[in-house]
Structure formats: structure tokens, C-alpha cells
Amino acid sequence: MIRFENVGLRYGTGPEVLRDISFSLPPGSFHFLTGASGAGKSSLLKLMYLAHRPTRGLITLFDRDMASVPRTELPAMRRRIGVVFQDFQLLDHLSALDNVALPLRMAGAPEAEVVEQCAELLRWVGLGNHLDARPPTLSGGQQQRVAIARSVINRPRLLLADEPTGNVDDSIGMRLLYLFEELHKLGATVVIATHNEALIRRFDHPRLHLEHGQLHALPPHSARVAVSTGPR
């Protein structure tokens, strides 16, 4: 699904914020991406959702070598990726429903279907009474749910979330993660950047851990608990 080989990224002429990143995520896998603030979690996700091209190294996505994919083919690839951005990135002048509808409308879905599906999903995340609300009138947690609904509305093959539970209390965070679990069960590959230890413990998935721009793969929490007697 995704393979990184010796990938490096720098912004402009600055230092490399990601160095020698190599990993491979099999289709249908579920990973947490952890690391201190500034470790490069968002940058790594941006490479995955094709917001940046790497400064060096090779990225293979959906079995395509990204260096050889022309610009005109990027939209189709991006439509197979659902993203929950760190700061939601909702469009303030559109209603909650229209925000969620964006990916469907871009894909050219029939309008009646768009409205029906979006309303249903928004009801599912508990925003059935806020279909026409504009994001600025919603609470942080509600905005987050709109953002998550938008990321999953077109059933992406790859789902990337940048601290999706940062603004909500744990019970809502759990509920949102169940949504990702549902998609995971349908076959989507999921990567969630978070430092919510409670969630990491609750959902037993392997971790990708970033430290100073370098990646360390960690086994699922349960496995770590089993060997936690030894020094880490």
C-alpha cells in the first residue's frame, strides 16, 4: 500500500525534518504514528497524502512510484486517500453538510446521493441537528467530527488522520476511532498520528514512532507490555 525508501524531507533550505525514513505498510494495516511535538508526524503524513514531494528517496503508493506519476494523475490518487487535517481545514462559508460533500462532489457523484449520504454520516457522528450549521458556529469537537466525516465519506483506501482526537474528550475520541475501525474492517489502510496514550492502549495497533526526524517501528502496546520487564 505504502512504501518509503530512504525518504528525506526538508522545507526550503532548512534542515531535514525527516531523515532516512524507510517503512512499508501492508494493505489493510492500522498504525498509530507517535512522537513528540515537532518530531515530524505531520510532515510524514503530508508526504503520504501527496501534499509534498520528498526531497530525496522513493515513495511507492498504490503500487505506483510517485516520482513518475504526472501531475494530472494526482487528483485521482488523492481521491483514494481520506485525510483528517490537524486543524480540520473546514470551509467556513459552507454548511457542515456541504463540507462533508466536497469529496463526493469532486468525484462527480449524483447530487441526490450526495445529500443523502452526507446527512446519514453526519447523523451517525451525532451531528444530525447541525447539517446546515457553518463550522464557526460549531464547537471544536463538532468541527472535528465534521472533518472526520469528510475524510471517510468516499470510503478511501488509505485513511490518514493528524491528531484527530486532539480536541475532544476521550469518550468522543473513542467513538471517532470506532469509525476508523469500521473503515479498517472494510479494508482501508489507516495511519493515525496521535499522542493520546489512552487511545493507543485501547486500540491495539502497531506504532510508528518518530524521534528527531527518524522513524522507529514499535510493536503493538500489548506486545510491549508483555516484554516490558526488560529494558527498552
Place this chain on the structure above:
Amino acid sequence: MRLLRNRSDLPLARDPSARFLSWITAVMVYLATLAFAGQMMVSDMAERWDSGLAGGVTVQVVPLVGPGASPVAERVETALAILRGTPGVVSATTLPAAETARLIEPWLGADAAADPHLPVPTVIDVVVEPGTDVAALGRRLDAAVPGSSLDDHAAWLADLRAFAGAVELAALAIVALVGGAGVMAVVFAVRTGLAIHRHVVELLHLMGATDRYVARQFESHVLGLCLGGGLAGLGLAAATLAGIHRASAGLRASLLPDFALTAAQWGLLAVVPLIACALAVATARLTVMRTLETMP
């Protein structure tokens, strides 16, 4: 209802450039419409004069003084005989003396025609079929009838056609300039919009929007503005033309065109804002596509 709602992914309507584009389209359509209308009126006028004068030939026979000069009436008869005997001549009639007097009255006064010292010519109004060799006819008259001259208005018609051509060219230049300025205004407005909303455009791209999808947002935005402005400009131009027509109705100078347009011509003018809109939309699309090409 949601289906019918005018929804745009980009909050373009709030841009300062929005009203600016409406105004500029109104002014441009106004100018272009007037230029077109002016061109139509002048070419109509030229055509009317053209068809009125073409095929018409005037022969003058002036009184001659000196020994051996035959009287005017005699020579007019000779001329008429030649004219009527020439193939292609439809009719040849002498203008009554009263009519000649009326024609020279504005220049020489009411009594001029009666003045025996004034050599008032006799005028023969000739109508020829198209294609008749008027020059050859003139040479034969010259040879047979001393003191005669033939005028087929060729020089006058050539001047008139040149004038109409010049007006047409000027109108075309105005329309081209106005169109060029309009295109530049749209390019400017769209570039500004892309810069203001660059963040949203990037976000749409990340969600899988194609450049065409983004361009369509700008196209419908620009179309709305230009339709509004264009119709206002057309309305203003129509009011101006109606005003000119009313003012000209009081003029008696028949040399001026009558400043009236046919229904078909009004229909053509109504197309001006539509063409302006099509041009604006195409420009918007091209501008967006070319600007976005440089984005990741």
C-alpha cells in the same frame, strides 16, 4: 432546495474584485454596444445612399455663348436621342426648369434661375441598368453634344464608401480595445481570487479536486458577475440609443442617418453581453488552468 442553492467551494462572492468586475463589464458592454450600433447606423446610411445613387446618372447641358453655338434646347434633344438610343439606358428625362430652380435656390437665391446672365444648365436625369458602360456613353455625348457633361456620382460614392469603411474600422478597433481591456480585467480578478484563496484551492487539490473543478468555480463566479454587468451595460446603451434617436427626430437635415435600428439589429446588439460573458468565462478558465499548472 439544497440542489438549487448557489453554492461555491470558494468564497469568491466576498472578494473586493467581485463588484469591480461587474462594473467593468457594464462599462465595456456599454461601449462595445454603442460602437456596434454606430457602425450599423453608418453602414445603413451608406447603403441607402449607395442604392439611391447607384444606377443614377446625371447629364448637364450648359448654355453656350459665341458664334455658331446652337441653343440649349436643340442640344438637349440631341443628347436625349443619344441616351434613349443607347442599350442599357432605362429612362432619360429632362428635369423641369422649376425643379432646377429649386435645386440652385439655396445657393444662388430665389431669382437666380430667372437671371438671363446666369448660364443655368439643363439637367437630364438618366437611369441605367447595372453594368452599363457609362464612360463610353460619356465619350459619345462629349463628341456629339458640345457643352454637355455626364456625372455618374462615382467619386461621391467612393468617398461615401471610404467613410463607411473608416467608421467600421473605428468601431472594430473600439470593440477590440474594449474586449482586450475586459480580458485583462478578468485575468486580474481571477489571479487575485486565486491568490486570496490559495489556501482553499490547495485544500481542494488535496481532497482530489482537478484543476477543471477549481476552474469551474471561477467560471460560474465570473459568469454571474458578467451577466449582471453585461445586462446593465446593454440596458444603458439601449437607453442612450433611444435618447439619440429622439433627439435626432427633431433634426431636418436629411444627410444624417435616422439613428433607428431594426429589430434584427437590436437582436444582434443583445448578443454583445453574451459574447462578453463567453469571453470572460473562457479567460477565467484559461487563467485558472495556467496558474494551477504551477501548483503541486
